[in-house]
Amino acid sequence: MNDPGEAVETRVFERDGYRCRNCGESDQDANSLEPYAIDDRATPESLVTTCTSCHALLSGGVPAWRRTVVTDVEGGLFSLLKTVTGTQGTAVGDVAGFATETTAGIDGDARDRYRADRRQIRLALRVVERHLTALETICEESGYPARARQNNGTVDDSGESLPPPELGRLLGPSLATVSELATTLQAHLQQVMSLAETAVVADGHCHVCLEPIEVESTVDGPNASRPCPSCRNPIRPVDEWIDEDGAIALAPLYRAISTELEDASETTSRLTEHSGTLAEALVE
Ligand SMILES: [Zn+2]
Ligand SMILES: [Zn+2]
Numbered sequence: 001m002n003d004p005g006e007a008v009e010t011r012v013f014e015r016d017g018y019r020c021r022n023c024g025e026s027d028q029d030a031n032s033l034e035p036y037a038i039d040d041r042a043t044p045e046s047l048v049t050t051c052t053s054c055h056a057l058l059s060g061g062v063p064a065w066r067r068t069v070v071t072d073v074e075g076g077l078f079s080l081l082k083t084v085t086g087t088q089g090t091a092v093g094d095v096a097g098f099a100t101e102t103t104a105g106i107d108g109d110a111r112d113r114y115r116a117d118r119r120q121i122r123l124a125l126r127v128v129e130r131h132l133t134a135l136e137t138i139c140e141e142s143g144y145p146a147r148a149r150q151n152n153g154t155v156d157d158s159g160e161s162l163p164p165p166e167l168g169r170l171l172g173p174s175l176a177t178v179s180e181l182a183t184t185l186q187a188h189l190q191q192v193m194s195l196a197e198t199a200v201v202a203d204g205h206c207h208v209c210l211e212p213i214e215v216e217s218t219v220d221g222p223n224a225s226r227p228c229p230s231c232r233n234p235i236r237p238v239d240e241w242i243d244e245d246g247a248i249a250l251a252p253l254y255r256a257i258s259t260e261l262e263d264a265s266e267t268t269s270r271l272t273e274h275s276g277t278l279a280e281a282l283v284e
Helices: 006-015 052-058 064-071 073-103 109-141 166-202 250-283
Strands: 033-037 047-051
Touching: 006 033, 006 047, 033 052, 047 052, 047 109, 052 109, 064 073, 064 109, 073 109, 073 166, 073 250, 109 166, 166 250
Parallel strands: none
Antiparallel strands: 033 047
């Protein structure tokens, strides 16, 4: 990420009300706030206000529950479940709303809303990604089920102690199911976001800054992305949605969005059920 500079930073903090857009922590002096870029380029459209600890997590840090789980398996995992189901639950509704609004056209007031919603959702999905990566590592390393007995007090690659063996023995299978379903849901949500952004590009706008762009099939082949002339972020390629006449086929693009949303909804139901069962096991 390139350095956004102090003036841009202050504008971003002001716009976001000097509040971390992930956890809500407020700091009017901005001492504990940092801008986080959801895109390659740190333009105001792509920057979000985060607090120091959320910024650290987003930049590759270990989630707090990952440390807790070493000494308090139930407590740590309960906190993980609460965070992931909460964040993903909100994201499911937000992503569906974003897709609906985006495909309905983004003129006037809808422009600011698009940029704000996009930042908020992309940030939430990044946070979930961090938790899911840590969860996946735990599922693998805590020995579900094979290595369950060897993990007492050893240290993994990230330098964190592994959770005690009862994790793999008692909770391994249901934890693995939750991890798998949450990862599937995450993939559907990411896909809806990408497709909704593609619809904006198909409509002749950069999906980041919304400035007008030329829509054309790239000569470099499918998925080659060009930088936006205004914000310099890579524009989503539309090649996949161009029909034989060289026109953009919106109907199949919209259908793909609906299908992803249906899959997301179905995955959410299954995930809710499994997370509920796991949460009950943890508080017993
Ligand atoms: Zn925060
Ligand atoms: Zn742009």
